[in-house]
Every structure is written in structure tokens, then in C-alpha cells.
Amino acid sequence: MWWDEDWDDAVRRLFPAVVRRLVARHLAEADAQDACQEAWLELLRKPCALRDRDRLEAWLCTTARRCSARMIARRAREGAAPPRSPEPSPETRVVLAERDQKLWSVVADLPDRSRRLLYLLAHRPELSIAQIAADLGVSPASVATLRRRCCERVRRRLQAEGFQRG
CATH class of the missing domain: 1.10.8 (Helicase, Ruva Protein; domain 3)
Structure with a gap:
């Protein structure tokens, strides 16, 4: 297949x-x-x-x-009610907001193509790899490598600033 x-x-x-x-x-x-x-x-x-x-x-x-x-x-x-996802506590919401703000500030410092790629992956998940590649002006085969490199760069920067994986 x-x-x-x-x-x-x-x-x-x-x-x-x-x-x-x-x-x-x-x-x-x-x-x-x-x-x-x-x-x-x-x-x-x-x-x-x-x-x-x-x-x-x-x-x-x-x-x-x-x-x-x-x-x-x-x-x-x-007759059983579906379980709901628990609502996050105020403390959890603050921590998540801080994490998200830091993440996007790190992304904002990336080169244009890397920044656009991460934006498309996060905010346009319906796009195919071919559509993302066309938007970035790269071949579809290189999108995965570019994504891996961008994510690794963001991960290293966040870890250097004290954020842990998990």
C-alpha cells in the first residue's frame, strides 16, 4: 500500500x-x-x-x-453523560500563557522562512505538505527537514532560557 x-x-x-x-x-x-x-x-x-x-x-x-x-x-x-475535559486552574492558565508568549517570541526571532513554516503548521493545519512547500518556495521533500531544524532551534533556545521539555 x-x-x-x-x-x-x-x-x-x-x-x-x-x-x-x-x-x-x-x-x-x-x-x-x-x-x-x-x-x-x-x-x-x-x-x-x-x-x-x-x-x-x-x-x-x-x-x-x-x-x-x-x-x-x-x-x-x-444514559451516561460524556466526560468533559477538566477546566484548567487559573494557575495553569497563567503558566500556559507565559509558555505560549515565550514560544512565539522565540519564533518571532527566527528567519522569515522558518517563522512562516511554524506559523503555517500551528495555524493552518489543514494545509497539505505540497501547499506549505509552495507557500515557502521549497520542495515538498524538504519541508520535513526544515520543520525538524526549526523545531530544534526553538527547543534549544527555550531550554537555554530555562523551559523544560514535557
Whole structure:
């Protein structure tokens, strides 16, 4: 199949992204992971359902949303309320805001192409690799390397300023 070489990389890259989108839609983390896993299983069961491999992330998001809707409907029929993601404490919100502010200030200091790449990855997740490459003026094959280098540069800078991974 077309994904034989790319399967591990696709799962590693897209699973967290799809889960984050489901959690943002007020689904509990565990339920979001279950729905995402169900979407991947659906792809394995019906690989022809994905007509355009460049649309894999969008297909997974849509399929995972449908899986989560079925999960919620099933619970409603069974009389159980779906668990909600806990609301972060005020302290947690302050720490997250500080982290986000520092992250984007580090990104703002990057060269233009690196800054644009990270912006597109963070704020335009629906774009395909080909679309990102076209926007940056690079080949699609070089996007992953550029992304890795940008993220490593940001990671080193944040660690130098006292932020820890985790």
C-alpha cells in the first residue's frame, strides 16, 4: 500500500494533531484518543475511502469527529453523560500563557522562512505538505527537514532560557 514507508511517520505526526482538535471541541482526552484510534482503524479497514493521500489529516479529523459523535450518541442512549475535559486552574492558565508568549517570541526571532513554516503548521493545519512547500518556495521533500531544524532551534533556545521539555 502507499503508506507502507510513511505509516509510522504519519501516525507519529498526525495522531497528536487529531487528538488536539478533538479535545479543543470539548472531548475528554481519553475519548479523543479512542476516536482517533478508531479513525486509523477505519483507514486500515477501508483504505480506498481516502482518495487523496495529501488529504490524510483532514480525512482523519473528519472520521474521528464522526467516531466521537457516535460514541457520544451511544452513551446518551445508554444514559451516561460524556466526560468533559477538566477546566484548567487559573494557575495553569497563567503558566500556559507565559509558555505560549515565550514560544512565539522565540519564533518571532527566527528567519522569515522558518517563522512562516511554524506559523503555517500551528495555524493552518489543514494545509497539505505540497501547499506549505509552495507557500515557502521549497520542495515538498524538504519541508520535513526544515520543520525538524526549526523545531530544534526553538527547543534549544527555550531550554537555554530555562523551559523544560514535557
